[in-house]
Amino acid sequence: MVFTPVGNTLCALMLVLALSLGACAGSSAAQAAPAAPTEGVEIVYGEWRDAARDRVVPYKLYLPSARMPAPVVIFSHGLGGNREAASYLLEYLAANGFAAVSIQHPGTDETLLRGGGGMERLRESVRDVRAAAARFGDVRFVIDQLERENAGGVHAGRFDLSRIGMSGHSYGALTTLIAVGQRPAAGPADRFRDFRIDAAIVYSPNAPRNQEPAAALGDIRTPILHLTGTADRTPLDLEMTPEGRQIPFRTIAGADQFLIVFDGGDHMIFSGRVQRSGRMNAAQQAQTEAIRRESLTFWRAYLLEDASALAAICGLPQRIDPIGTAEVKAARCG
Numbered sequence: 380m381v382f383t384p385v386g387n388t389l390c391a392l393m394l395v396l397a398l399s400l401g402a403c404a405g406s407s408a409a410q411a412a413p414a415a416p417t418e419g420v421e422i423v424y425g426e427w428r429d430a431a432r433d434r435v436v437p438y439k440l441y442l443p444s445a446r447m448p449a450p451v452v453i454f455s456h457g458l459g460g461n462r463e464a465a466s467y468l469l470e471y472l473a474a475n476g477f478a479a480v481s482i483q484h485p486g487t488d489e490t491l492l493r494g495g496g497g498m499e500r501l502r503e504s505v506r507d508v509r510a511a512a513a514r515f516g517d518v519r520f521v522i523d524q525l526e527r528e529n530a531g532g533v534h535a536g537r538f539d540l541s542r543i544g545m546s547g548h549s550y551g552a553l554t555t556l557i558a559v560g561q562r563p564a565a566g567p568a569d570r571f572r573d574f575r576i577d578a579a580i581v582y583s584p585n586a587p588r589n590q591e592p593a594a595a596l597g598d599i600r601t602p603i604l605h606l607t608g609t610a611d612r613t614p615l616d617l618e619m620t621p622e623g624r625q626i627p628f629r630t631i632a633g634a635d636q637f638l639i640v641f642d643g644g645d646h647m648i649f650s651g652r653v654q655r656s657g658r659m660n661a662a663q664q665a666q667t668e669a670i671r672r673e674s675l676t677f678w679r680a681y682l683l684e685d686a687s688a689l690a691a692i693c694g695l696p697q698r699i700d701p702i703g704t705a706e707v708k709a710a711r712c713g
Contacts, residue, residue: 419444420473423534424462427524436517436524437462437483441473442537448529449478450542450682453521455514455551456481457583457650458501458615461489464548465582467654471671477678478538482521486510487550498614505550505615508565515571518545518558522575542682545576546674548649549613552581556627559601564589568598578681580604580674582649583611586618586626596627602635603627604677604692606670608644608703628706635681635709637695639673641666642703665702673698 423440439462443449452472456464462483469479487510491500504510522543528534547555559579562568564587579601587595607624618624628638647653648666659667673695679688691698693712695705 417470417474420470422470427521429520432513432516432520434513434517434520435485436521437485438521439463439469439481439483440534441469441479441481442534443473443476443478445476446537448536448539449476450539450544450678451478451480451525452544452546452678452682453518454479454481455518455545455547455554456483456488457547457549457551458487458504459489459492460548460551460650463651464551465649465651467651467667468671468674472675472678475675477544477675477682480521480525482517484514484517484554487514501615511563512566512571514550514554515557515563518554519571519573522573540575543576544578544580544678544682545573546580546582548582549585549646552584555579555581556584556596556599556603559603560596560599561587561627562590562595562598576601578602578678580606580677581627582606582670583646584624584627585616586623588617592626592630596630598633599631600633602681602709603631604637604639604673606639606641606649606673608641608646608648608666610643610645613646628708632708635711636707637677637692637709638706639669639695639699640704641669641699644703662702669699669702 421442421444425438427436427438429436454465454469462481464481469481472479487504491504525538526540529536529538529540545555545558557563557571558573559576560572563570581603584605586592605628607621609621611621611624625638628636643662644666648663649670653659653663654667676688676691679685680692689711693707693709695707699705
């Protein structure tokens with residue numbers, strides 16, 4: 380077990396709790412160090428500098444202890460979050476043989492919650508085209524950087540970059556959909572698309588803004604698992620009901636798609652805030668177990684071509700009952 384902190388972050392947790400938006404990792408008064416990782420998981424903190432964009436991207440790596448190439452899963456946090464997001468999930472993936480890479484997006488991260496005017500700053504960030512472009516551009520940069528790290532240095536040979544999964548929560552889910560082919564509201568259609576991504580998971584996705592869903596999502600050709608809940612709402616949502624988060628699943632037709640809807644599942648069950656509270660109820664515990672289990676099953680099915688995992692993910696409706704519902708639109712499921 381190795382824990383390598385290179386940096387730490389501050390977080391206005393009380394504001395996050397009030398807004399149910401961010402994915403920060405500690406107390407606003409004095410943030411404790413992250414919990415020690417699971418045995419067999421190496422955690423590394425660091426920053427990558429993109430000279431071309433004059434931008435620094437903080438990251439947190441969760442690496443299997445076996446020093447052999449591992450399939451890669453990238454995670455993008457929600458608005459107001461940081462690289463500590465979804466640690467309950469990413470550590471679990473690493474313990475099961477995947478290299479998980481949590482990236483932090485300056486400009487749409489926890490810095491929005493510092494000082495006064497938190498809600499207004501969040502609203503402004505949602506409308507900030509430059510901040511969105513910088514965030515979306517982080518994905519391609521991170522994959523490029525992983526290729527460099529894999530070729531030489533302390534992480535050489537740790538990543539199997541022929542098997543890449545992209546994932547994210549809320550704004551991170553949009554970042555994921557953009558990376559696999561959702562048309563941005565402005566600019567070239569494939570400006571941020573990265574064809575190196577083989578599969579994706581979106582936690583609490585949104586419907587496209589200011590676009591018809593079919594026009595925005597029609598070019599996606601990537602298998603995706605979508606997760607949401609019947610109470611999946613935030614103060615910044617434009618959708619009138621939580622069902623709006625199902626629109627990407629119902630629209631995308633170019634590849635296998637899977638949907639999980641948890642009964643009573645809220646927005647923050649996916650980010651890790653609920654899990655870090657240490658006060659989960661029985662329903663939240665069951666949802667957490669299902670998020671871990673079905674995410675791992677999907678990655679095994681679509682990154683590792685595991686036949687037993689594919690059979691399991693095709694049986695998703697039965698696996699999720701009775702804590703929610705699920706739907707499958709997948710040619711590979713017959």
